[in-house]
Amino acid sequence: MHRESDQVGIKIGMWLFLYSEIILFGGLFVLYAAYFFEHPQSFVAGGKELNRIIGALNTIVLLVSSFTVAASITAIRRDDAKRAQRLLLFSLLCGVVFLVNKYFEWGAKIDHGIYPNSETLVNGEPGLNIFFGLYYVITGLHGLHVIIGMALLAVSLFFIRSGRVSGSRYAMLDNAGLYWHLVDLIWIFVFPLFYLVL
Amino acid sequence: MEHETVHPPMSYKALAAVLVALLLLTVVTVAVSYVDLGFFNVPVALGVACLKVTLVLLFFMHLKYEGPIIVFSFIGTVTFLIIMIGFTFWDVAFR
Amino acid sequence: MTAIPSFFTQSSPPGLTGIKAWLLTHDHKRLGLMYLYAVLFWFVVAMVIGLLIRTELMSQGRTIMGPGMYNSLFTLHGVIMIFLFVIPAIPAIFGNFFLPIQLGTDDVFFPRLNLFSWYLFMFGGIFALVALFTGDGFPDTGWTFYVPFSVQSSSNVGLTVSAAFILGMSSMLTGLNFVTTFHRMRDKRMGLMQIPLFTWSLYATAWVQILATPVISITFVLVVMERLLSIGLFDPARGGDPILYQHLFWMYSHPAVYIMILPGMGVVSEIIPVFSRKSIFGYKAIVWSSMGIAIAGSLVWAHHMYTSGMSDVSVFVFSLLTFLVAIPSAVKVFSWVATMYKGSIEMTPPLLLSLIFIYLFSVGGLTGLVLGAVGTDIHVHDTHFVVAHFHFVMFGGTGFAFLAALHYWWPKMFGIMYPFRPAYIGAVLTAVGFLFHYVPMLILGLQGMPRRYYDYLPQYETGNFLAGFGGYLLCIGLVVMFVNLLASLRHRVAAPADPWGATTLEWRVPSPPPVHNFVDKPEIMDFPYDFRQVGDNSASQRS
Numbered sequence: 001m002h003r004e005s006d007q008v009g010i011k012i013g014m015w016l017f018l019y020s021e022i023i024l025f026g027g028l029f030v031l032y033a034a035y036f037f038e039h040p041q042s043f044v045a046g047g048k049e050l051n052r053i054i055g056a057l058n059t060i061v062l063l064v065s066s067f068t069v070a071a072s073i074t075a076i077r078r079d080d081a082k083r084a085q086r087l088l089l090f091s092l093l094c095g096v097v098f099l100v101n102k103y104f105e106w107g108a109k110i111d112h113g114i115y116p117n118s119e120t121l122v123n124g125e126p127g128l129n130i131f132f133g134l135y136y137v138i139t140g141l142h143g144l145h146v147i148i149g150m151a152l153l154a155v156s157l158f159f160i161r162s163g164r165v166s167g168s169r170y171a172m173l174d175n176a177g178l179y180w181h182l183v184d185l186i187w188i189f190v191f192p193l194f195y196l197v198l
Numbered sequence: 199m200e201h202e203t204v205h206p207p208m209s210y211k212a213l214a215a216v217l218v219a220l221l222l223l224t225v226v227t228v229a230v231s232y233v234d235l236g237f238f239n240v241p242v243a244l245g246v247a248c249l250k251v252t253l254v255l256l257f258f259m260h261l262k263y264e265g266p267i268i269v270f271s272f273i274g275t276v277t278f279l280i281i282m283i284g285f286t287f288w289d290v291a292f293r
Numbered sequence: 294m295t296a297i298p299s300f301f302t303q304s305s306p307p308g309l310t311g312i313k314a315w316l317l318t319h320d321h322k323r324l325g326l327m328y329l330y331a332v333l334f335w336f337v338v339a340m341v342i343g344l345l346i347r348t349e350l351m352s353q354g355r356t357i358m359g360p361g362m363y364n365s366l367f368t369l370h371g372v373i374m375i376f377l378f379v380i381p382a383i384p385a386i387f388g389n390f391f392l393p394i395q396l397g398t399d400d401v402f403f404p405r406l407n408l409f410s411w412y413l414f415m416f417g418g419i420f421a422l423v424a425l426f427t428g429d430g431f432p433d434t435g436w437t438f439y440v441p442f443s444v445q446s447s448s449n450v451g452l453t454v455s456a457a458f459i460l461g462m463s464s465m466l467t468g469l470n471f472v473t474t475f476h477r478m479r480d481k482r483m484g485l486m487q488i489p490l491f492t493w494s495l496y497a498t499a500w501v502q503i504l505a506t507p508v509i510s511i512t513f514v515l516v517v518m519e520r521l522l523s524i525g526l527f528d529p530a531r532g533g534d535p536i537l538y539q540h541l542f543w544m545y546s547h548p549a550v551y552i553m554i555l556p557g558m559g560v561v562s563e564i565i566p567v568f569s570r571k572s573i574f575g576y577k578a579i580v581w582s583s584m585g586i587a588i589a590g591s592l593v594w595a596h597h598m599y600t601s602g603m604s605d606v607s608v609f610v611f612s613l614l615t616f617l618v619a620i621p622s623a624v625k626v627f628s629w630v631a632t633m634y635k636g637s638i639e640m641t642p643p644l645l646l647s648l649i650f651i652y653l654f655s656v657g658g659l660t661g662l663v664l665g666a667v668g669t670d671i672h673v674h675d676t677h678f679v680v681a682h683f684h685f686v687m688f689g690g691t692g693f694a695f696l697a698a699l700h701y702w703w704p705k706m707f708g709i710m711y712p713f714r715p716a717y718i719g720a721v722l723t724a725v726g727f728l729f730h731y732v733p734m735l736i737l738g739l740q741g742m743p744r745r746y747y748d749y750l751p752q753y754e755t756g757n758f759l760a761g762f763g764g765y766l767l768c769i770g771l772v773v774m775f776v777n778l779l780a781s782l783r784h785r786v787a788a789p790a791d792p793w794g795a796t797t798l799e800w801r802v803p804s805p806p807p808v809h810n811f812v813d814k815p816e817i818m819d820f821p822y823d824f825r826q827v828g829d830n831s832a833s834q835r836s
Contacts, residue, residue, distance in 0.1 A: 008265065009402055009477035015268050016469045019275040020507045026279045027511035027541055031526065033283050034290045034537055042532075056228045060221060067217040070208070070258040077207040116522040126532025133524035137515070181259045188250045192243035196231040267476055278504050278591060286540050288611070289595065292604035 007171050014175040018182050021145075025186050028138050032193060035130045042127020046135070047197035049114075051105065055195035058101050059187065065094030066184040069153065069177045079167040081160050088157045091180070095150040102143055106136075135194055142186055149183045152176035205263035216257045223250050297812055299708065299805040305400075319404035320808060324411050325390030326706065331415060332382055333775075339373035340771070342366050344764055347730075349747075351761035353754055360747040364433035365448070367745060369425070371436030372453065376460045377418055379687055380549065382695045383556035384502075385414070385467055387702060388495045392471055394799040395489045397480030397817060399809040402473040406466055413463035420456035424449040435745060437546070440527040440538045444519045451520050454513040461506045461513075464552070468502030471495055482817045489797045489821045490579055494559025497583040501548045501555075505591065509545035512538065536601050543594035551590040553687060554654075555583060557694030558625055561647045564701050565629045567795040568644040569636030572822045575628040582621035589618045599667055600674045608667055615665035622658055626651060641793070642716035646697035649724045653689025657682060660735065675745075678738025681731040689727060696720070696774060703778060704788030708805040711781035715773055722770030729763025794827045 036043050072087035113120040114132055121129040156173040159165040165173050227246040235242060256262040261272065300322045304314035315323055346366055349356045358366070389407065393400055401407050425431045428449040434442050443450050475496050479488070515538075518524060525531030527538045566573040573579065595603060595611040629651055638644075660682040663669045673679065704710050733756040738744075742753045749757065791800040798815050799806070 006402075006477055009473055011264075012267055012476060013403060013406075013469055013473045015264075015271065016472055016503050019271065020465055020469075020503055022275055023279065023282075023504055024507035024511050026282055027508045027544070029279075030283050030286055030541065030544075031537060034286055034534065035532070037287070037290055038534065039532060052228060052231065056224060059224050063217060063220045063224065066254060066258050067213055067220075070213050071210055074207040074210060074213065116524040122525075122531065126530070128532075129525050130532040133526050137518060137524065137526070141514075178259055181254055184258075185251050185254055188247050188254070189244075192227060192231075192247050196227065196243050197240070274500075275504060281592060282508070282544055285592065285595070285610075286537070289536070289540065289603040289607035292606035 007174075010171045011174065011178075014178055018178060021182055022186075025138070025141070028134070028141070029189070029193075032134055032138070035127075035134065036197070039127025039130060042125050043131050043197050045125070046128050046131030047194060050135070050195050051108075052195040054101055054105055055191055058098050059191050061094050061098050061101070062184045062187050065091040065098075066181050068094070069180045073170065073173055073177050076160065076165065076170050076173055077167055081166070084173075085157060085160055088153055088160070092150055092153055092157070095146055095153070098146060099143065102139065106139075138190055139194070142183070142190060145183045145186070149176070149180045152179050205260065208257065208260070213257065216253055220250055220253055223253075297803060297807045299803065300808045301805060303808040305404075305808050317408070319400065319408060321389045321393050321401050321404065321407060322706075322806060322808075322810075324407055325386050325388075327411055328381060328385040328389060328414070329706075331418065332378055332386060335373050335377040335418065336382075339370050339378060340768060342370045342373070344768055346370060347757075347761045347764040350749075350757045352758065353751065354748060361433065363747045364745075365431040368432050368435050372421065372457065374687075375436055375549075376457050377414075377421070379553045379691050380460075380464055381414060381467075382691065383560060383698060384464075384471070384495055384498055384552075385410075387491075387560070387698045388467070388471060388498075388556065390706060391702065391799050392492050392495055393474060393478065394802065394806065394810050395492045395797055396474065396478060397483060397798050397811070397815045398474070398478040399811065400478075401470045402478050403470050407470055410463045410466040410470070413459050413466070417456045417458075417460035417463060420452060420459060424452035424456060428452070437542060438513075438516060439542070440516070440519070440535050443516055444523075444527070451517050454516050458510050458513045461510050464502050465506040468499035468506075471499040472503065475499075480815065480817055486577065486580070487817060487819065487821060490562035490573065490576070490583075491556075491559040491797075493580050494555045494562065494583050497587040498552050498555045501552050501587050501590070505545045505548035505552070508541060509549075512541040512545070515541075536598070536603055539598050539601055540595065543597045547594040547597065548587075548591050550683075550686070551586055553691045555586060557650070557654075557691040558583070560694045560698040560701070561629060561650055562625070563795075563797065564643045564647045564697055565632050566636075566822045566824070567793050568639050568641055569633045570639070570794070570824050570827070571632055571636035572820070572824065573628065574631035574634075575624070576820070576822065578624050579628050582624040585621035586618065589614070589621065593618060596665055596670075599670050612665060612667045616662070619658065619662060619665075626655055626658075641700075642711075642713055642720060643697045643701035643793075645717060645720050646693050646700060649720065650690060650693040650697060653685055653693060653724075653727065657685030657687075657689055660685060673738050675743055676738035677734040677742045677744055680744045681734035681738060684731050684734075689731075693724075696723075699778065700774075701793070702799075703781070704792045705799055705804050705806070707782065708788050708803075709781050709784075710786045710788045710792060711778055715777035719770050719772075719774030719777060722773060723767055724770070726763050726766030726768070726770050730760050730767050731763070733757070733759040733763070794824075796824060796827060797821050 068087040068091045072084040072091070075081075075084035075087060109115065109132075115121075116133060116136055121132055153176050156165060156176040159172055223246050227243055230242055230246075231239075255272075261269065300320055304310070305318060305320040305323075309317055315327060318324060345357065346363065349358050349363055389401070429447045430449060432438070432443070432446060432448045432450045432453050434446055434448070434450060438450065438454060443454075475492070515526060519526060525533050527533040527535045529535065562573060562579055593611055593615045595607055596615045599608050599612075629647075660678070664673065664679060664682055700711075700716060737753055737756040737760075740753065740756075742749055742756070788804045790803050792804075793800070796818065798817075801815055802810055802812070
């Protein structure tokens, strides 16, 4: 039927899915807001322990990748499949850089004995335990979404190569792009909440 | 009732301009974080984040060009999120 | 008409045969039936468990099981009834089957996603079964999984909340599909105020499914994480706040109450005008009240927590807001009653069940006001009064609406009629049993008998015995109704396309419908409940 060609309908479906993702993280932000209110000093102290340069770097990496994904949609719609593929490859690379950064960041924290249920956190300030608990849960869940987003982008890249995504049929890439931007969106909030709290 | 036209793709230039704005805002928010503004620390950081998110939504995610269904339902979702957080404070803030 | 093969004989996508034609189907009608079988299975299981619980409580002390078993069984009863029966019952079965037809289209927007939702549903159910027979047995936390107990309990909480997580996803994706179908697949000539009320109610429900379900998903993820990593997010000794768990839990689970009841209201809004041969009173008011319930229902979650230790301001605000939800619900009840006024009423099993719905739902709603008011709630919170209240709404409301829908659409889904007399007997037995079952619980609650207790003081024995007796009566009634419907599959009295004299689009297609639903382009009426062209009595067509 006309269903496959209804780009608007497919996009509505994707947005509805994104809403559910927003609310999923929203539940965690509820916790963050309430706990920030209860332990403001500890949250500031916790934020000071995170490296805001690495955080800012990761923000920039994600923003740039978001741009390249958006540009690849423009490219595919102008029937420039080559450029679209290059842009997507670059976005995937950005995703990898982000995850590697994250890996070293988590690793450093774990080396300092800061991880869920660690001696330092259990016996330390309760507010710090909550701050780092939320830090691991939220960035962990976000990292998982980065991986899913990269998988979607990789599939789109593969589809462009095989010709299943083209200038007239780009819903797959469009939706993968929307998902990737959502990952970016959430990070834009996570960054000030964890790295810049004062 | 429901729009049927597909908007033309955004130009690379426009997208790049958005990216530059986003990067500038990132620099601003990091720079401001080194200054202690007292009470305004959180509102400023969140305000800049909201501005950045708005840019991503409007241009990278084409919300500016979407039909009323997506626009209104997005506003509804954000409203629900605000209610989730806000109404919890009826409890948390007055305990 | 007879030349067109029904969806039972033709598969979608074409060319599939046998079991594959079911398991790989994209057809919303087959999926609706597959949900029907699965949901009925779970309903029977949970019903038997419920009966076992009430049997245990019929006399003081140990009757048929120990306290540990009792705790697991009431949890199991709650989890199955909520996540595997009440939430999916009407949207997944009748919604899937009839929403596309009522909108004048051939399927939902994402047919493959629809199939995927069904698999998620089955998978979630199997997960729950696995949780039952592995590890330290089924949770004994109650279906609410409150921390800290759910984090500390050695029972199989992790697996069970994962099951609920998966079931939530299934429900969310169904909602996503319905909203998209509503906007993109609707017949172009059908305006917003020409849509049947059942579809409108599903639309309102779908929004709640999309926006509220993720909250429970993340809550359950947090429970699992706490169990695996013991982060301490809800542990007061480590800076956490257990009341925030309750906030998150009810942020979904209160709107979920409207996921459960709204489709039931939609069913009744379909049935009442048809058998009153009169246009529905206040069509727009019902549409707006559906949306109003969906919105207002999202603002009142903390009224489940008056005694949890949250702030007094919060108690006050949420109590006030709770009373707002009563307004749109009452609008609907008044509209249904006003529809029947001076109508040409014709009694049939679906109408009888709908009338029982209105009565039981009203009692449930009014006892809800007792609980919404803080002063009285503090007296009866966590007593049998609460148990009776939500069973009046969930079973007296949604359960009876489900039965009404089953009797109303049975001829359309299977193309056969059923005998009325056993259906009447079953419905009356169920209703009488229901009252014997739950009214004593209301009184027990007011006298102070707590919920979820294994044993009780001697003064509560009479009430508990009566409730148990009513429970058996109730189950006999249900058995009569189900056996009657199943027997009709054997005797096969063919049903005409429109046995009831109804006007919405699903009655303009053959019974059972062909695979693409519409043989010719359907005629869209200016108003879906215009009975001028329907004869005032179509009983002659019936058995």
